[in-house]
Amino acid sequence: MTIDDRFDTDFEERRRGRIDGVRNEVITGPVSDWTTDFSHHEPEYFQDPYPILDDLRERCPIAHTGRYGGGWLPTKYEDVAAIAYDTDHFSSRAIIMSNFRPPTDLAPVGGSPPISSDPPFHHDARKLLLPAFTKAAVAKLEPATRAYCHALIDAFGDRKDVDAAAEYAQHIPMRVICEMLGFPLEDGPRFRVFIENALEGVNAPPDERIERMRLLFDYLLDQIRDHVANPREDLTQYLIEAELYGQKLDPFHIAGTMSLLLIAGIDTTWSAIGASLWHLAQTPEDRRRLVAEPALLPTAMEEFLRVYAPVTMARLVKEDMHWRGVDMKADDWILLSFPAANRDPAQFDRAGEVVIDREVNKHAAFGLGIHRCIGSHLARMELRVALEVWLERLPEFTLADADGVHWAPGQVRGPRTLPLRLA
Amino acid sequence: MPMKISIDAKRCQGHGRCYDLAPELFGEDEEGYGVVLRDGIVAPDAQAQARLAVLNCPESAIDAEEGE
Numbered sequence: 001m002t003i004d005d006r007f008d009t010d011f012e013e014r015r016r017g018r019i020d021g022v023r024n025e026v027i028t029g030p031v032s033d034w035t036t037d038f039s040h041h042e043p044e045y046f047q048d049p050y051p052i053l054d055d056l057r058e059r060c061p062i063a064h065t066g067r068y069g070g071g072w073l074p075t076k077y078e079d080v081a082a083i084a085y086d087t088d089h090f091s092s093r094a095i096i097m098s099n100f101r102p103p104t105d106l107a108p109v110g111g112s113p114p115i116s117s118d119p120p121f122h123h124d125a126r127k128l129l130l131p132a133f134t135k136a137a138v139a140k141l142e143p144a145t146r147a148y149c150h151a152l153i154d155a156f157g158d159r160k161d162v163d164a165a166a167e168y169a170q171h172i173p174m175r176v177i178c179e180m181l182g183f184p185l186e187d188g189p190r191f192r193v194f195i196e197n198a199l200e201g202v203n204a205p206p207d208e209r210i211e212r213m214r215l216l217f218d219y220l221l222d223q224i225r226d227h228v229a230n231p232r233e234d235l236t237q238y239l240i241e242a243e244l245y246g247q248k249l250d251p252f253h254i255a256g257t258m259s260l261l262l263i264a265g266i267d268t269t270w271s272a273i274g275a276s277l278w279h280l281a282q283t284p285e286d287r288r289r290l291v292a293e294p295a296l297l298p299t300a301m302e303e304f305l306r307v308y309a310p311v312t313m314a315r316l317v318k319e320d321m322h323w324r325g326v327d328m329k330a331d332d333w334i335l336l337s338f339p340a341a342n343r344d345p346a347q348f349d350r351a352g353e354v355v356i357d358r359e360v361n362k363h364a365a366f367g368l369g370i371h372r373c374i375g376s377h378l379a380r381m382e383l384r385v386a387l388e389v390w391l392e393r394l395p396e397f398t399l400a401d402a403d404g405v406h407w408a409p410g411q412v413r414g415p416r417t418l419p420l421r422l423a
Numbered sequence: 424m425p426m427k428i429s430i431d432a433k434r435c436q437g438h439g440r441c442y443d444l445a446p447e448l449f450g451e452d453e454e455g456y457g458v459v460l461r462d463g464i465v466a467p468d469a470q471a472q473a474r475l476a477v478l479n480c481p482e483s484a485i486d487a488e489e490g491e
Contacts (some may be wrong), residue, residue: 057429130454135439296444360478368481372436377455 004228006251007221014228015217015253022101022331023206038065039071039314040097040335041203046409053340054352062326068097071333073340077364079324080341083315083334084278084368089323089332090315091118092371096411097333098202098316100209108293112260113253115371119242122370125253128242132180132235135377138314142362142381148175162399164390165418169273170266171216172386176378178266181236181258183223190219193295195267198259199410220255220262259374263268269379271310271387271414278415279304279354280391281399286356287411291395294388299357301383307354309339312411313367338364339413396423426465430457434484441476441485444486448473457484478484 028132031037031044037227039045045052057075065071074080083090092140093107094100095115102111110116114125131137152171156162174188197204197212204212227236240253280287312334317328342363344350366373373379399405400421408416428448430441437455441448446471449450450460465473465487 100431127454133454134451134453135442137453277465362479362481364481364484366438369436372438372481377439381464 004248006248006254006392007224007228009228011147013253014223015214021103022069023100025101026203026205027067028203029058034103035060035063036065037062037067039067039333040229040411041409043409044060046407046413048049049363049413050337050352053337055371057058057156057340057344062324062327066098068333069101069331070329071097071314071335072149072328073337074324075336075337075340077341077344077347080336080338081363081368082324083336084313084364084371087119087370089124089318091318092116092122093118093217093316095314097335098206098209100206101316101331109250109253109373110256110402111252112256113265114257114374115260116256119370124244125257126370126374128239128244129257129374132238133374133378135381138381139379141180141378142385143177145172145382145385151394153389153393160422161171162422163417164277164422165270165274165415168390169277169386169399169414170270170417172273173266173269173379177261177384180235180265180290181223181261182232182236183226183251183262187219189316191262191266194219194259195263198263199267199412200408201412217255218258220258223258224251224254229394264373267377267408267412267414268375270381271353271408271412272305272308272383272420274415275308275310275413276301276304276383276387277390277397278399278405278418279308281397281418281420282402283354284338286354287307287395287397289356290387294391296357297384297391299359299361299389301387302361302363304360305365305383306342306348306358306361308414309342309363309365310412310414311365311367311373312337312339312413313371314411335411338367398423424467424470426470426473426490427488427490428459428463428465428476429486429488430459431484431486432456435485436482438481440479440481445476447470449476465476476479 029041031039053075061075063073093110094102108118108121112121117125154169178185194216242249315334317332319330321328343351366376397420400419404419405415406417435456442451452458456490473487475485479485
């Protein structure tokens with residue numbers, strides 16, 4: 001028997017070599033002009049980005065910023081789609097718009113394959129994961145997910161005031177991905193810290209972020225080593241044993257993919273569940289209709305995904321070029337806003353309204369092209385079950401305190417506190 | 424009127440809207456990509472479902488050819 005030494009000292013040394021990259025000055029504070037100075041980390045944006053995006057779409061429509069070392073924000077559906085499809089000119093080498101650009105030789109793999117990968121490597125890395133995330137595969141997780149949703153509501157007891165984000169929405173995807181990866185269920189609170197650092201803390205000093213990211217990878221390495229020592233059947237084990245091009249995976253590929261599944265698997269669905277409940281809490285006609293017509297939920301859910309799309313992606317421009325009226329420079333960021341695309345009146349009738357029986361809904365909440373969210377079937381299952389159980393158990397609820405709703409800043413947007421009053 | 428549905432495999436990214444909305448007409452392969460079930464000929468009473476799948480595919484990967 002050969003010993004799997006991929007995760008030993010050599011790994012540590014290679015890790016030190018991977019933090020070279022370009023850092024830029026961190027600029028925060030109120031935005032002077034959204035067309036030339038946008039920032040997705042200012043409160044005006046993360047509290048309510050839609051008026052800003054709608055305004056930019058009408059008069060800009062591709063905004064620029066000098067922050068984050070320079071970047072662009074397209075707001076029309078057709079521009080967002082064109083960039084998502086154009087992997088020749090836009091790289092996924094980094095997908096979180098921050099103040100640090102990883103070295104170019106990190107492409108085509110990137111730090112968290114396959115979301116950070118470019119073709120042709122992307123296709124092969126993605127193919128390894130696809131079977132675990134089909135609709136049929138995730139359907140097997142539905143009974144346990146449903147039971148867990150009931151248990152969370154049972155835990156409310158007789159209380160009339162609950163935080164639906166902190167006490168309900170966040171736990172559902174956390175629990176599911178924890179079981180898929182084979183991590184200890186009690187580690188959930190640590191994941192929240194990892195998520196906040198990766199997605200919300202992008203304006204912290206870059207070296208502080210890198211240090212905090214190291215803690216996430218230390219955690220993942222502990223889990224990997226534990227699986228090497230005590231093999232079992234889960235996604236972590238699958239990645240440890242998987243082969244690509246006739247070889248076991250590079251340890252950075254394994255840990256990077258695990259970081260992706262952990263982070264993207266939790267905060268996105270947590271945001272979608274929370275935003276849907278936030279809408280229903282203050283829209284009694286929609287809430288009552290869904291309670292009366294549960295069969296409408298899958299259609300309504302697509303509308304919540306369209307109008308409150310939690311995820312914005314990012315790309316890096318590969319080479320200097322003139323693109324649809326603007327001069328992009330190599331390594332400029334593109335903030336790829338699916339929320340902006342999903343509210344484009346050129347693509348959707350009544351784009352700014354929530355129409356829960358909208359039958360035709362070609363939204364882009366899960367992205368477009370080769371990077372279509374690999375967890376979309378899982379997310380849809382979790383969102384549907386979470387809303388079904390909630391509406392069945394707690395059909396009457398209102399927003400207890402509108403000012404008490406806090407939205408996550410950054411590229412994954414959803415309520416992180418959601419005070420509801422139950423009837 | 425006969426109708427024939429097909430999926431452009433080069434465009435399909437496995438969103439699964441077709442097999443969510445029209446499970447009698449579409450299924451998924453082992454990687455989640457959409458596949459047309461049987462011969463793709465759609466009976467008249469299932470054609471509304473087929474059109475719904477066409478109109479909801481985010482990648483515009485489905486074609487429904489309506490016969491003479």
